[in-house]
Amino acid sequence: MNKLVDVKNMSITFKRKQALEAVDCYLEQGEVVGLVGPNGAGKTTLMKAIVGFIPISKGGIQKARDISIEVLIEKPGLYPFLSGLDHLQLFVEDQKTTEIDRVISLLNMNEFIGKKTKEYSLGMKQRLGIALALLNRPQVVILDEPMNGLDPYSVKLLKEAITTYRKIGTTFLISSHILSELEQLVDRVLLLKAGRVIENIEHPELLENFEDDLLAKLT
Numbered sequence: 096m097n098k099l100v101d102v103k104n105m106s107i108t109f110k111r112k113q114a115l116e117a118v119d120c121y122l123e124q125g126e127v128v129g130l131v132g133p134n135g136a137g138k139t140t141l142m143k144a145i146v147g148f149i150p151i152s153k154g155g156i157q158k159a160r161d162i163s164i165e166v167l168i169e170k171p172g173l174y175p176f177l178s179g180l181d182h183l184q185l186f187v188e189d190q191k192t193t194e195i196d197r198v199i200s201l202l203n204m205n206e207f208i209g210k211k212t213k214e215y216s217l218g219m220k221q222r223l224g225i226a227l228a229l230l231n232r233p234q235v236v237i238l239d240e241p242m243n244g245l246d247p248y249s250v251k252l253l254k255e256a257i258t259t260y261r262k263i264g265t266t267f268l269i270s271s272h273i274l275s276e277l278e279q280l281v282d283r284v285l286l287l288k289a290g291r292v293i294e295n296i297e298h299p300e301l302l303e304n305f306e307d308d309l310l311a312k313l314t
């Protein structure tokens with residue numbers, strides 16, 4: 096077992112609101128983990144804490160040494176007057192143009208990649224945000240509701256991209272409200288409810304009915 100991220104007894108409080116309470120969870124190398132829970136359960140907060148965007152009130156997170164983590168939380172921050180290609184060229188490490196071509200083709204962005212991002216639709220921005228997260232082949236990719244705004248064809252491309260990167264050892268943490276989109280994609284599911292991890296489902300493929308079974312556990 097190679098835990099890249101190990102969250103231990105972590106609590107996060109915003110002023111009076113306790114967003115996460117004594118959370119224990121981990122990410123192992125090469126797995127795709129789904130993060131599921133109702134609005135306000137603490138999914139985004141957990142993701143932000145793992146990346147270090149917000150302070151931890153209690154407990155902590157152990158991360159593998161020199162780990163690289165990329166994240167797409169809510170909507171991507173893009174420069175309106177730069178094109179998608181400009182963004183990829185700006186953020187790619189070591190001028191790896193093959194990696195740029197790879198993400199453009201994986202997310203089928205050829206048609207719009209040369210346009211300024213202020214002209215992008217929601218789904219185009221989302222795809223560019225995902226591409227930027229994958230671009231430098233980080234060890235861990237955290238995607239907060241990445242299917243938001245994507246048409247069914249783009250959802251399919253994203254799932255294929257995740258599978259492709261998983262094969263080269265990339266670890267994913269992915270939240271989604273549309274449970275069916277996580278089916279047959281995730282190796283494990285974390286259920287979050289009112290700031291607590293209420294279940295760690297090791298073999299979600301064994302659930303009789305993925306969607307209904309997860310919903311039943313959350314209610």
Ligand SMILES: Nc1ncnc2c1ncn2[C@@H]1O[C@H](COP(=O)(O)OP(=O)(O)OP(=O)(O)O)[C@@H](O)[C@H]1O
Nearest residue numbers: 109112113114132133134135136137138139140141
């Ligand atoms: N900056 C903040 N200040 C105060 N409270 C916050 C802040 N961010 C989040 N919260 C609260 O923490 C709780 C968890 O929020 P979070 O955004 O993590 O939920 P979520 O599971 O991502 O929900 P959603 O499905 O709607 O995205 C909520 O009760 C929310 O109101």
Ligand SMILES: [Mg+2]
Nearest residue numbers: 138139140239
């Ligand atoms: Mg959220």
